[in-house]
Amino acid sequence: MGATSGNPYDWDWPVAPSLEQHHDRVALLRPIPFESGVSLDRESQELMVGRQGKALSINISSGGMLVVMANPPDVRQVLRIEVPTPVNMAKTPTLAEVRWTRKLPIDSLDGIYFVGLKFVL
Numbered sequence: 001m002g003a004t005s006g007n008p009y010d011w012d013w014p015v016a017p018s019l020e021q022h023h024d025r026v027a028l029l030r031p032i033p034f035e036s037g038v039s040l041d042r043e044s045q046e047l048m049v050g051r052q053g054k055a056l057s058i059n060i061s062s063g064g065m066l067v068v069m070a071n072p073p074d075v076r077q078v079l080r081i082e083v084p085t086p087v088n089m090a091k092t093p094t095l096a097e098v099r100w101t102r103k104l105p106i107d108s109l110d111g112i113y114f115v116g117l118k119f120v121l
Contacts (some may be wrong), residue, residue, distance in 0.1 A: 072101040072113040
C-alpha cells in the first residue's frame with residue numbers, strides 16, 4: 001500500500017488491526033546502504049543490482065525494519081540492504097521486500113518517505 005490519496009500533507013494515515021507481532025522492535029538510527037533492482041540471474045546464480053543509495057533506519061525487528069528514504073521504492077520491490085550488527089564494523093547483507101511506503105506530510109521535507117521492509121533472506 002502506497003502513500004494515502006488526497007492531500008499529500010495529510011496526517012490521517014489509516015490504522016488497521018494486524019496479526020503481526022512487533023514486540024521485538026528495537027530503535028536503530030543508522031545509515032543503511034541499499035541496492036535496488038535486485039534480481040537473481042538463474043543461469044549464473046549471481047545477483048544483478050540496479051541503483052545504489054542510503055536509507056536511514058528507524059527501528060529493526062527479527063522480521064524487518066523501518067527506514068526513511070528520499071525516493072520511495074515500489075511496493076513488493078526487493079532491496080539488498082546491509083543490516084548493522086552489534087559489532088561496530090560488521091554489516092550483514094540481506095534481502096528485504098518493500099511492504100509499504102508513506103510520504104512524510106511536512107511541507108519543508110520534499111520527497112521523504114517512511115518505508116516498511118520485510119526480511120526475505
